[in-house]
Amino acid sequence: MSDTSRLHTAGTTLLDRARELRPLIESEAAAAEAAGRLTAPVVAALHEAGLFGIWIPAPLGGAELSPRELLAVFEELSYADPSTGWVVMATTLENGTGGAYLGDDAVEQIFTGPRTPLFAGQGTRPGTAVREDGGFRLSGQWSFASGMPHAQYAHSLAAVEGTDEVRIFITPIEDVKMLGNWDVLGLRATGSIDYAIDGAFVPESYTHLFTENEPSRGGAIYRLGVLDQALICHSGWAIGTGRRLLDELIRHAGARAGRPGQIAGSDAFHAGFARAEAQLRAATALVHETWEDVERTLDAGRRLDVRQETMVRLALNHVTSTVAEVARFVYASGGTSALRDGLIQRLFRDVHAGTAHITSGPQVLHECGRELAGLAPDQSWVLFALE
Known part of the structure; x- marks a missing residue:
């Protein structure tokens, strides 16, 4: 079995590479949307940068990023384009957990080629x-x-x-x-x-x-199991997409400053933007605080307790619902510019597609509240419910 006693970390190299790809990803986003898939130049660049290997166990040649390192990469890629961030988070979760949990025969066949398997x-x-x-x-x-x-x-x-x-x-x-x-x-x-x-x-x-949480390869992150690792994906995606929405609104308002009747001169807009900024920053801070606590637990060789399992679910649910509120504010503030085909409209649509994912559903929120209120004694999390 793998030595899972410590959490593996890899530093900021892959985050820096993700940031360097932003101009390419942004320039290809409209073509990717029209095609219904990422474009060949983007996929090739992600491969070349090693970004499809961020979750693969280190013994297999992967980067095996820690939870917060993964969050940062998904935030960056999702800021550049939510669809790109989504594809990378989904494929890397799956090849990473496959590398950790599959049998030796499968791993020897799948992870020996010159390119990272997707x-x-x-x-x-x-x-x-x-x-x-x-x-x-x-x-x-x-x-x-x-x-x-x-x-x-x-x-x-x-x-x-x-x-x-x-x-x-x-x-x-x-x-x-x-x-x-x-x-x-x-x-x-x-x-x-x-x-x-x-x-x-x-x-x-x-x-x-599906419930495997004892890896054959790699370190402590794989003790989370597939589901809890998936929560990292969607949390990073929501943060990056929400940040891009607000930054696009800043650009939209600034380009119209000084013109009569524009939102740049509206006290109501100023107050609304301040609230949206505070909401997103607070939700982001809860995600980072929660996963920092998880990392300490994993690095100490322990598994998460029920309250920690609650908090990783709650942090995702909260940041996702917050980004949906931010998207509605940005869309309403963008006026006819948001109504027309363009980046704000696409971000608005992407957010409302992402919020439909089962990991952020209402059942999870109900169960989190039940546990936090002390109404689920002696119960444990089984997927999205307490039993």
Whole structure:
């Protein structure tokens, strides 16, 4: 088993590389939205910068960033373009946890090529798997496979027939039928298509329990399990996208300063902007404070307690709802400029696509409140509920 006693950190090199890619990502964003997928120059640049390897365990040649290092990279990429940030967070979560939890045979096949392997798929609504000698027979249809147009492997959740097991299955992209129905309000460039798999054989080594939290490779971050690691993704995405919204409104207002009747001269706008800035900064601070506490726990060789599990969920839920409020304020303040096709309109649509994700749903908020109020004694988190 892996030595998971300490948290691995890698410094700011990859964050600096992500920041250097901002001009390219911004220049390609409109073309990516029109195509429904990231453009080839952006994907190539992300590969060259090593950004698809940020979550892969260090023993496999990955960067294995810490939670707060991951947050910073996702914030930066999502600031440049929310769809780019979303694709990178989804694919890196999946190839990183695959590297940590899959069997040795699978890892030796998948992680030995010259380029970082990309995984894409769905980890919330399960397909079905039937156990066979040496593995499983996998079938199902899944939705919202972010980054699938760029992936070499599918990452799919399935329930094992006749058991209580729920596992993640990694299959070559050749086993996947892409359904190509990506026509949505926002995050259009993520290529989050539906897909199907019909009776593909998956060797045992290419699977792991969905609830796995004891890595075979890599350090303490993988003790969080897949779900808690996913909360890092969506928290960083929300912070970066929310910051970009407010910065775009600053530019919009400044360009109209001195003109009669514009928001730059409005006391109501000034007060509203101050509130939005405070709300976003406060929500961001809660995310960073919460994950700083998590890092201390992981680095001490411990697992999260119930209150910490509550707080990582609450911090994500709060920053996501805050960014939705910020987006509505920015859109309303932008007037007809926001109504027309352009960056503010796209950011507004992207935010409202991102807030629909199950990790930020109302059930989670209800359960957080129940635990914080002391009304869930002796209960623990199981996915999105206390039991």
